[in-house]
Amino acid sequence: MTEGLTAWITLIFLATCWVYWREARFQEERSTTASAAQTAAIQSAYIAIGGTVASFVYRLCFILFGIPYVMEHGRAADTSQLSLAIVFAISISGGLLLIERATRGISLHAVDRKLKLNNTSLSLFAVDTAKVLLVAAAFGLPLVAGWIWLMETGNEHWWVGAWILWFVILTIRMLAKPQIETLLFSTTSDLPEGALRSRLESLLKRSGIDAASLRVTQASKRTRRVNASVTGLGAHRRIFLHDTLLEQLSADEVEAVVAHEVGHARYKHLGKAWGGLGLLGLAGAYAIAQVIGRAQLEPAEAVGVLLAAYPSILLSVRPLFVRISRRFEFQADGFAAMQCGPGAVQDALGKIFAANHGVWDHHWAYSAVFDGHPSGRERILRLQQTHS
Ligand SMILES: [Zn+2]
Numbered sequence: 001m002t003e004g005l006t007a008w009i010t011l012i013f014l015a016t017c018w019v020y021w022r023e024a025r026f027q028e029e030r031s032t033t034a035s036a037a038q039t040a041a042i043q044s045a046y047i048a049i050g051g052t053v054a055s056f057v058y059r060l061c062f063i064l065f066g067i068p069y070v071m072e073h074g075r076a077a078d079t080s081q082l083s084l085a086i087v088f089a090i091s092i093s094g095g096l097l098l099i100e101r102a103t104r105g106i107s108l109h110a111v112d113r114k115l116k117l118n119n120t121s122l123s124l125f126a127v128d129t130a131k132v133l134l135v136a137a138a139f140g141l142p143l144v145a146g147w148i149w150l151m152e153t154g155n156e157h158w159w160v161g162a163w164i165l166w167f168v169i170l171t172i173r174m175l176a177k178p179q180i181e182t183l184l185f186s187t188t189s190d191l192p193e194g195a196l197r198s199r200l201e202s203l204l205k206r207s208g209i210d211a212a213s214l215r216v217t218q219a220s221k222r223t224r225r226v227n228a229s230v231t232g233l234g235a236h237r238r239i240f241l242h243d244t245l246l247e248q249l250s251a252d253e254v255e256a257v258v259a260h261e262v263g264h265a266r267y268k269h270l271g272k273a274w275g276g277l278g279l280l281g282l283a284g285a286y287a288i289a290q291v292i293g294r295a296q297l298e299p300a301e302a303v304g305v306l307l308a309a310y311p312s313i314l315l316s317v318r319p320l321f322v323r324i325s326r327r328f329e330f331q332a333d334g335f336a337a338m339q340c341g342p343g344a345v346q347d348a349l350g351k352i353f354a355a356n357h358g359v360w361d362h363h364w365a366y367s368a369v370f371d372g373h374p375s376g377r378e379r380i381l382r383l384q385q386t387h388s
Contacts, residue, residue, distance in 0.1 A: 001294075005063060006060065013052065017053070020366070021045070022363045024046055024049075027041040027042045027359060038359055040357055041359045044111055045366075047107050051099060059312075062088075066091070081300040082148045085303040088304035089144045097133060101132065112223065117224045128185065139172075150162050156293075166281055170281070171274070174232065174233050175233050178232040178238035181217075182215070186219055186222070187217070188218070196254060199255055200254070207262045208266070209237075213237055216240075219242035223242075225242070226352050228241045230270065233271060239265070241254070245257060249352075253344060256344040256345045256348040257352075259339040264332045284313070315369070319369055321372070333345055333379055334382075334383075337386075346383055360376040361377055
């Protein structure tokens, strides 16, 4: 099984590097005026290749050497499967998270700092990294322990229980995301009293969204980037506006941004993503159980291999999610245009792209694999076509 798995992971790795490399070349070819945005996009693509190489080498070392070594010594010392699985979860997933954070840190230093967008100090970055690791451990370790327990029962349908446990933890995580965000990563406040707040509250009210779900985050403590997002499910849903967005956009543009986020809520995009993920997870659990059964892996070994292969599994299904996400973005833009007019949405997009030094176009392969949002050009074009 190791040969097949190694070949598949290598193939996904090479394809990922090719996509990033094509994106870098695409921006280089267009960078006749050497805009800061294109330079940043080129650097980001090369940094991403570095992160991809580090993650690939780390995971391959575990599959070829780390997992067989730990399993062999575990057998000799009669270590429980649970202890071995915890060792794999901490070393493989913890290590991969650290590689991801290191890549992010390099990107903040090399790209965002030059664009004067980074406000995250090194100490704040280190504290955030520790928090990210703690949150991952709080959700991940009980999941791994549950999987081992289910596999050790010897029941051939263990994978159904494994899927249910994963889905329950995913649901808790999605429900708690706004609270985790507020509690650990940024302080939030109400929108200041005034004309803008009344306008936004009326928008929320006529769209059937609770006005209290709108929060302003003190994002400027970490970044000058302008952004807004909607997270959580049902009554736990929150719309977050970066404080930088309120500083830099006009009232009409802020209303268009909030209307876009409300559009996501109205069309139940997060709920649909949750359901879709659940179904895909069920199919994945069945397929993984077949592979584990055929290769006759011990429970801890199966968990180790799964954790090492996980980023490749995620990358293989990513184009599907990106495709759906892009459709959701167009729908949310359409909703915002209906509420505030296409002009306000276009102006807001223009200001956000300018403030974040975003590029308006990407290579098609990069868009298909990594860009959950359509490019700025596609979004403006769609607004012009459907609302002219
Ligand atoms: Zn959106």
